[in-house]
Each structure stands twice: as structure tokens, then as C-alpha cells.
Amino acid sequence: MPMLSGLAALAAGLLMLRWMPGLPPLWWLYLQLVLGLLLLGSRAWRLGLFALGLGWACLSAQWALDDRLAPGLDGQVRWLEGRVVGLPASAEGVVRFELEDIHADRAHLPGRLRLSWHQGPPVLAGERWRLAVSLKRPRGLVNPATFDYEAWLLARRIGATGSVKAGERLQAAEGPVAWREALRQRLLAVDAQGRAGGLAALVLGDGSGLRDADWQLLRDTGTTHLMVISGQHITLFAGVLYGLVALLARFGLWPRRLPWLPWACTLAFAGGLGYGLLAGFEVPVQRACVMLAVVLLWRVRFRHLGVLTPLLAALCVVLLAEPLVVLQPGFWLSFGAVALLVLAFAGRLGAWPWWLTWWRAQWVMGLGLAPLLMALALPISFSGPLANLLAVPWISLLVLPLALLGTLLLGVPLLGEALLWLAGGALELLFLVLAWIALQLPAWIPAQIPFWAWGLGALGALLLIAPAGLPVRALGLALLLPMLFPPLDRPAHGEAEVRVLDVGQGLSVLVRTREHALLYDAGLRRGDFDLGERVVVPTLRGLGVSRLDLMLISHGDADHAGGAMAVGRGLAVKRVLSGEPERLPVVLGAERCSAGEAWRWDGVDFRIWQPPPGGDSNDSSCVLAVQAGGERLLLAGDLSARGEAAWIASGQPLAARWLVAGHHGSRTSSSSFFLRAVAPEKVLISRGHLNAYGHPHPLVVSRIEALPAGLHDTAVEGQLLLQLGRGGEPESEREKSVFWREK
Template sequence: MRLGIFALVAGLLVLRILPALPPVWLACLLASLGLLALPSRGYPVGFFLIGFGWACVSAQWALDDRLAPELDERTLWLEGQVVGLPEVRDGVVRFQLRGAVSRRAELPALLRLAWYGGPRLRGGETWRLAVRLKRPHGLVNPHSFDYEAWLLAQRIGATGTVKSGQRLASADGAAAWRDALRQRLLASAAPRAGALAALVLGDDSGLSTADWRVLQHTGTVHLLVISGQHVALVAGLLYGLVVGLVRLGGWPRAWPWLPWACLLAFVGALAYGLAAGFEVPVRRACVMVALVLLWRWRFRHLGAWLPLLVALALVLLVEPLSSLQPGFWLSFGAVGLLVLTFGGRLGAWSWWCGLGRAQWAMALGLLPLLLALGLPISASAPLANLIAVPWVGIVVVPLALLGTLLLPVAGVGEGVLWLAGGALELLFRLLALIAAWLPAWLPSALPLAAWLLVLFGSLLLLLPAGVPLRGLGWFLLLPIVCSPQSKLPQGQAEVWVLDVGQGLAVLLRTREHALLYDAGARFGEFDIGERVVLPSLRALDVRRLDLLLLSHADNDHAGGAPAIHQGMPVAQVWSGEAGALPAQLRAGDCPSGRHWEWDGVRFSLWRWAQASDANQASCVLLVEAAGERLWLTGDIDSRAERALLATGRDLRADWLLVPHHGSRSSSSAEFLRAVAPRAVLVSRGRHNGFGHPHPTVVARYAALPARLYDTAEQGALRLRLGTFGEARGLRAERRFWREK
């Protein structure tokens, strides 16, 4: 039976790596063949085909529920109900709308909307809204967050921006109750009220970017996001309460204590999950807790691995798209490591020793998963969790839940919440010190062979002491910190035009040097430099920048620069508007006319001295490798282009970064004739409000003719300067959830 369940899980997990989905008829045929194979000796193959077929059909249903292409960027009036807890950040209200209907079109079942400067919304309300709808689309960069996969895993069929709206019905039911309770928690005088709301209701909107950064650096994000740990804690407290009453003689003898303990623990965990919104991670945790309690009651003789395997199968059967989320892998990976660590031990450990052993197992065992998922690695996580896990589990969560239950009692609930918030504040201060002492780092992406070495090394170190060659595991982990850097040939340059939306960030690497031209934008607390550019640089094994060249000081080009400067060694910063940049960058003026050579690749700079605005002041870079040339032009307009023509220099180039994202005020016909590029690169946001690139500009490039590469359509673009080859977009790496 275990083999059959394992085969079923394997079939369900194959979905994660599929480049494209098979037709629905083929998936159904495979599942049918699997059913026919169950009575035979080939039943494992049958289970595999059933899992694979069901996963593909379920994923296709989610894809079919996406917004129709003809409705992309159209504004429609629609009606629907707000679900979950809306969040407000930087004046933007973000929420989800379920069951949206429109007289003019059929809409997806679930929408994710943003209302800039919108009114306060409550979960459960019904609204009539004018929404500019968009098909799911995200930035595609090396090892960055895959927004499209996340949307599909949530079964969100469209995003959109609200233009106006009218409330049709007030909130009622469970959604209204949760929203009212959130307001009570946030309005309380307790310190860290936003974090308490995250622990009680799963609402993380009260946590600031600085809070998330501290949690990420210390590997303690799981403590403030309701997960299996919190649900299991509530179940464990209720189970322990019954056991304590039994030992003290306070439990009725007529009631068998074990089934009652398991039942009360499950009811408590389920109630907590419902209060937290019963999102996918919470549902996953409730399934696991239910199976563990059932195993404890009736099936302990079957071993500890069976409930984990059954829970994995049930979670994937209910929602096959769970495997697209990093949390799924980390949750089951952590539970599996705990079973491996404690399942076969001889003798009893003290609780402190057991906690330390658990943190040791998490630190080592999750390394391969973190590397595969492109997530930060925190060296301080074992120490931080050794302190934070018992503090949150024994002190903060019980006080937070008790205070919430006692809120109807005037003064009492607020007092208990104040104690919980104070305990949480002390923890955050300690975690901030640990994060400043030993922050997390983003390792470089490893080749498969190196990753397998790390995997084997982690498993070897988790084996019991005394196992021969166990110490060899430390040497197998070395690729994490000293992975061999790939070297470019002399005289060639690798160019990455990163997908940063309506902005610009271009990485140029030679054999021994790296240059970043612009750094993307920053919008409030959302920093493209921190969220996209820096992780991409680390994934591409860039460990330092010899030069950070910021064309000018506009936000879409320089907003992410401080995060880059803080997160990575930068030898020098130059800009066309050095005086307008933050002082921390210590930027120097663009040395127009400067020439230099790195590893056989030539670089030269130009800036219009008579520039009258920021765009015209852009620092322009020419790169030449083995006779192949590339212009990076920032946001220069047609006047600056004429000034560059007037210098009399040879402007011919093979590649041109389209000036000002394809604005109508740039890419003049005279300039294009002088450059005569065979290919052009456009960096822009897909749904930008400027209409970039302008149709007349696109027509000029088509008339050259020049092939156009567009980050909005193709993701991050990569080319090898000096080989006279073609550029390649990361969207060419097929994933079934990515729109072509």
C-alpha cells in the first residue's frame, strides 16, 4: 500500500516540472488506464497515472479560468464579493473578489484587485466596481519570485485596477466576523498589534517591510505566518490539557481519554484554522494534524512515515497546484526531517536537547530545498529559532489566543494582548540584533551536480553519530560558499537585460568584471532592486560590482540602487545626475569621453553637457566586444540624440537599447539611420500607462529592419556580445503556467 501511495504522490508532483500540459482527453485516458491497472501487479503504475492525469486536468481547469485574451486591459463594470481580509499599504487597497459577474463578459471565479486611494473595504462586502482587467503576468528573471505560478496556485484568473466603485451590500457571516476581530486587535493598545493579528488571523498586512526583512534574515518567517507549527501547537495544547487532567485525576473515568484528547485537539486546530481564513497552508496543516492524531489514536503500529505520506497525497489530491508554492516543499520537508530526526532515536532527550536537535536538522536538511527554490539562507536561523520557537509557542501564541478570547471582557482581553505584544516586541528586538550580526545571504545558483553533492552532504550529516564517513558531509557542502565561477572567454561580454517592469537594469559581465547599468525602480516599500535585481545578480554568481552606472536619477532607473549598494560590494558609482542621488551611494559624475577596457572588451561613455532635463542628462554607454557593439542609451530624447550625432563619432552598432523605453520623443529617424542596429532591446512594463513602445517608434525599427526583443513579452533577455548571436528571453524556457 505504501508503494501505491508513493506512486500516486509521484504522479501528482510531476506537474511541477511540466513544460506544457497534455490535452485533457489524453490526461483522462491516462487516468482511466491507471484505474484499469489497479487490480494487477502493476498497481504502482496505475496510481502514478491516476495522480498524473488528475493533476493535469486540475491545472488545465485553472488555466481555462484565466481572463480571456480579448478582455486584457479592458475596463468593465462588474459585481462580486470581497473575500479574505483586504490590506492597505502605501495608500493602496489590495483585495480579492470572488464570483465576479459582468453583463458584457464571462469572468474568472477569483480576481486580485488593487484600488489606489480607495475606501476602506471589509471582507464579505458586495461591491459594484469599474475595473481595468489584466491577464496574469509577472516578471521573469533568474531565480526570482514567480508571480504567475503564485497566481495560478491561488487559482486567481485575473488581476486588475479599480477605477471607481459602489458598495451594494454590507459584510456578514464569517468574513465580517474576521474583519471585525482584526479591527479589534489592531485598535488595541498592545505593542506589535499587527504581528498579533498575523498570529491570530493570518493577516500579515500589519507587518512592515523592515519586520519581514528581520524575519527573513533570521530564518523565522514561519513563526509569524500561520503554518503547521501554529496549528499543531494549538492541537498540542488541547491534547496536553486532557493528558494533564487524566494524570491529576480530574478527567471523568467513564470517558476514554485518548479519543477525547484527539477529538478536542482536532476541533481546536480546525477552529484556529477557520479563524485564520482556512487558506491553503492552513488547510494543509489541518490535514496533517488530523492524520497525526488519527495515527496516535489507532495506527501507531504502522510507523511514523505513513501519516506523512498519506497527508502529502491528500493535500495534492485536494489541490494539485500546491506543488507550485515554495511553502508546500518547505512544510513537508520540515516535517519529514523531524520524523527522520526523532523517529528512530534510542532513549529520551530533554526538551532543550530535542529543540536543539530539531534546529540542527532544519538548518542542514532544508539547505538543498532552499537552494533549489532560490531562497535566502540564514546562518543565524538555528540560534534565532532556538530562542524564538519556544518563546512564540509557549508565551506569545497562548497569550495572543487567550487575549482574543477574552476581548468581550472589558479590560481583561486588552491586558492579556498587551502582555503578548510586549513579549513579541522583546523578541523582535533580539531578532533585529541577530539579523544585524549575521544576515541571510542569497547563494549563487548551483549546477545539478553541485546541488546533488550538497543534498548528499546534508543527508550524511543528519545520520546518527558514529556512522562511517559522516564527517565527509561538511566537504560536500562546500559548493554553497565556493561554487566555481563560470568564466567568459577573453574578449566577450555577457549582457542581461533584466525584466524589471517599467524601468531598466542591465548587467554586463566580462571574464573578471561586472557592471550594472541602472537598478530598477522603488515603489513605496516594494523595491525592485531588492526583490528582483539583487537576487538575479546572486543567482548569476555576481559577487561584486566593479561599477554601478546609473544613467540618471529618475526612480525607474535609480530607485533600486540603494538596495544594490547595501546588498553587494560596489567599487564605484557613476551617474549622469550624481547630485540628485542619495548621499549613501557616493556617486560621481558621469565622466563623458572616458574609455577603458576590461578583459578585451572596450567601454566608452558620453553625456550631453548642455542637457536641460533629467532624461537628456542620461549617461550613455557604448560596449564593444570582438567588433560587436551595443549602445545603452538611458532615457535620452531626440535632442540628445542629435547632440550625439553632432559629435561626429561612428555610431554604428549591432545592438541598441531603445532610448526611453520606446517613447515617441526618442528614437529619431536620423539617429536610427546612423546606428543601423540589426536588433534592438526594449525594457518596459507590459501594462505601462505610457504606451511604450509607441507604435510609430516600433514602425521605425521595423523599417530598418531590426529585430525587436521585448522584456514585457520575453522576460529577461540574455545575449553574448562578441559572438554575433541572437538574444534569448527567459520565457523561452517553457513552463505550463507562463503565458507566451
């Protein structure tokens, strides 16, 4: 019991890093480590372990933060040399790869960079390059309930990103990573019935060959873990080796001088570790190998300690090796899944039929992981239990063995290719079945809910998967209700909630009243990079918005209209208006906006206007005025000074407290004449950090400051929230305290 409580105290300290709003100074961290060591010899030794865990986690995180690009180099172009690590990904003419062993003249650079090269030459793992790179500090779009790019970069200890402007290869690929690259190229060249990319994901852990539609399908059916090498794949391969030794020993075919159990565990770990090295030994694979090692060691020597001890030991080893894994959803999901299975099956009396055990495991995972998925702002798949019931054995017993055996036998003429052809066909059949399942039961993106509602739901889920004899088990259904049907905050009558989303170099604004929702523009789409799908829809869903009464697309440019199709697929949209409906997909059924159209929702007034025909696309923008509680907001689209002059001449009332500046702060918009007519107290600008256009232009900034008016910028502050009708100040999403986010 002391061992169990000690491991729990150490794990609690290491896990606490995830919720730290900021990191203590270095002198305090070193003092904390010393105090923790001193406490180990006292009755408060558990507190000492907690202090050591938290101190080590914070110190490791601080080292990663210190390795970020210096602010003075942000946006600069520097020549550097480095070696390509991992397997580069290429899509839509863009090569993305990571660089280590970096050297640059007269500059200290981070130890790891993530780079992109538009229309660049092929880049292979293990090569050494000399590159001219436009460097950027780690920075991502900041919106509620969306992917946190900055946390992801820090968890991988990537200290800077950048785009390559020019480069030359200095050295060909060499070493194990070069061998992996050569094997990947061989796999991708095989005829696998269109699924060579999927086989590369299973064999090498390289998911770059899967299409965006494939990943979406996997998310919708809760089967993403099947195509990312994880504990399941490592454990399966190790289990086959363990079972083979056990089978030989049972039939007397194993050498008697060699004890079968230690050898079975040793060979299983060696096989799992070898598979992990083949997959690149990234952090998730390292985590799986550590868990496998601890479980096998427990099987050989420590079974008397129970099942919780190896689970906590594996957790502590993983966190001590890399404390920043707490920023990765996969860490929480993998350990959460194992803990749920332990809870569901430990201590059960009697043996269950295999089919009942398999079915129970799936619904336990589906129900038990739902609160965790909700906390991580990830989609919840209602079809997940059914999809995994079919997909896990299909991948584990058919596709993966064929893929591994085919890869091993690629040197044998025709045989390896034939096995991979069969594996690819089996994988394609699985994707067809998953597509049908996803169509029947699409994934659900839950809304953000109060902590108390989430806590009750999590407790309810645990009660439902607890042993059947627990007296209060039936209460679990009632406790789930607040989580599934939570009370959501809504604006009061006569007020409007306005969110200027952080969509980079584009625009998307959500306006909500008590019972209605309007979206003005939908963000950028460029190739497969669709911010409507990646940011706008998840944000709206996370806020509890499942339908839009109106989607108003100012004009047809990609940075305003690109995400409209994704929004139309992801939410129910009652009506679509645009200044250039002919440039939108026909399926949206967009109508041309009518200048002067006005309406009232829940005590909030809306009015739209559009310049007369004859201007360019920007001056076709349909603009919007929103008034609530005596406060007015103007959304100016991409109007130029010419369009602004026409708006003034129209005689519509323009005086407003809030103005979303036209064309992201371009010098061709926000003229002095227009700004004086509006006389805003606050000007909001939606634009990308270090964008190529130089927005906002210094001239526009000086005009705003001369009013004088306050300036708020999504590139600096993330999503901006204002409560129209309350007279308050805007709230910045970036200002919310988390230690990894740059303010």
C-alpha cells in the same frame, strides 16, 4: 509495505506536476485516468496509482489555466460585481483585495480576481461591490532566481489581476469573513506597543499589518514561519488541548466512562480546526489541518504502521485536495521539515535531555532545509538555528498564548487589552533581539548552481543529519563543498554577458566580463515597492555577483535610479557614476560621469558619454557603449531626439549591432536620424506590460521595422540575455518551458 509503496507511487505522480514543461491535451488526460484505473487491478497497480496522481494533477492545473482571463479582455475596462474575500490589505494609499462570486455583462470572467485600488475607500471583507476594473491576464516579471508571480497566482487559482477605476458598495459585509474583519479591526485598534499588526498575523493569519522591514528581518533570521499561521501554530494549539486531556487522565480527573485517548485526539483536532477557521482557512492552514488529522488518526489506530505512513498519507491527501500547492515554496518547506525531523529522531536509542533534543532539532532544520531553500531560490539564514532556538519557544509559550487569550477576552473590560499589551511588548522585544542577530549573521542569497553540485550537497546534508553510527556519515562534509563553493560560469576573455533585466516600466542592465561586473540603472522604486530590492539584487546574487565594479545610473528618474539604494545595501559597489549625481542618495557617493571616459576590462571596451548641460532630466542621461569581439551595444538611457542628435554630433562611433532603445520606446526617442546612424540589427526595449504610457509607441516600432531590425521586448520575453562577442541571438527567460507561464 504495499500500502507504503502505493502511497509513494501516488505521491510521485502528484508531485510530478511541478516539473511539467507543458500539459498534455485533455483527451490524453482523460485517457490516462482510465488507464490508471484499469491498472489498479493488475500487478502494475503502483504504476496505475502513479498515472492517476499525475493525470489528476495535470487535469486540475488545466482547469485553473482555462479559468484565466480571456486574451481579448486583456487591458480592457469592464464593470463587474463581486464579493470581497479574505482580508484586504492597505499600504501607501493602495488597497489590495480579492474578489469572488463575480458577475459581468457580456463577459465571462475568472472565478477569482486580485485587485488594487489606488487612493480607494476602505474595503472590508465580506462586502459586495460594483467596480470598474482595468483587467489584466496573470503576468509577472520574469528573471532567474526571483519570485515567480505567475506561479503564485495560479497556485491561488487567481485568473486575473486588475486596477479599480471607480466603484460603489452594494452590500455591507456579512458572514464569517465579516466577523473576521471586525475582529481584525478590533485587534489593530488595541495598544500593543506598536505590534498590533504582528498580533493580527498570529491570531488571524493577516500579515498586512507587518512592515516590509519586519518581513525582511524575519527572512534574514529564518523565522518567517513564526508570523504566518502554519502547522507549528495549529499543532501547538492542538497539542495544548491533547496535553490537557492527558494530564487530567493521568491524575484521575478525566471521566472514566470516556476513553481519554480518542477524546484527546478529537478535542485536539477540533481546536486546531477552529484555530484554522479563525485564520481564514487558506491553503497553508488547510495543509496543516490535514496533517494534524492524519497524525491524530495514526495516534489512535495505526501506530503499528510506523511514522512514514502518516507522513505519506498526509502528503497524498493535501495534493489530491489541491495539486497546485506544488507551486508554493511553503508546501515543500513544511513537508521537508517534518521529513527531516523524522529522519533525525526516528529509531534513536535512549532518551535525550530536552535541551539537547531542542538544539538538535534546530541545527537539523537549518542544515537539512538549506538545499531545499537553494533549489527554491530563497535566502539561507545562517542565523536561523540560533534565532529559532530562541524565537520558537518565545512565540509558542509566551506571545501566542497571550495573544489568543487576550483576543478571547476582548469583551472583558481592560483584561483583554492588558493581555494584548503584554503580548505586543513580548513581540517587540523579540524583534529587537532578532535585529541584533541579523546584524551579526545576515542572510545569504546563494547563486544558482549546476544540478550535480546541488545533488551532492543535498546528499551531504542528509548524511550529516543521519544516525551517528552510519559508516559514511563523515563524508557529508566533503559532499557539501561543491554546493557551498560551486563552479560558476563566467564569460570568456574578450566577451561580455549582457542581461536586460525584466523590471517592468524601468531599466536595469547587467554587463559582466571575465572578472568584472557593471550595472546600468537599477529599476523602479515607488513607495515601498522597490524593484532594486525585489528583482535586481536577488537576480545578481543568484548569478553569483556579490560585488559591482561600477554602478552607472543614467539619470535621477525613479524608474532608473529608484533601486540604486537597495543595490548599494545588498552588494559591494566599488564606484557609482551618474548623469545626475545630485538626485541620488548622498550615502552612495555618486560622481558625475565624464563624457568620453573609456576603459577596458578583460578585453572588453567601455565608453560613456553625456549631452552638454541645458536639457531636461532625460537629456542628462549618461549613456554607455560596450564593445566585445567586434560587436557593439549601445545603452541610450532616456535620451530624447535632441540628446540623440547631440550624440551623433559628438563624432563618437555609433554603429552597433545591439541598441537598448531610449526611454522604453517613447515616441520622443529613437528618432529615424539616430536609428539610421546606429543601424542596429537588434533593438531591445525594457518596459512594463500594458503600461500607462503606451510604450513602445507604434511610430517607434515602425521606424525599427523599417531599418529593418529585429525587436525584442522584456514585457513580452522577460529578461533578455545576449553574449556580446559571440554573434548569437538573445535568449528569452520567458521562453523557458514551464506549464504555468504564458509565452
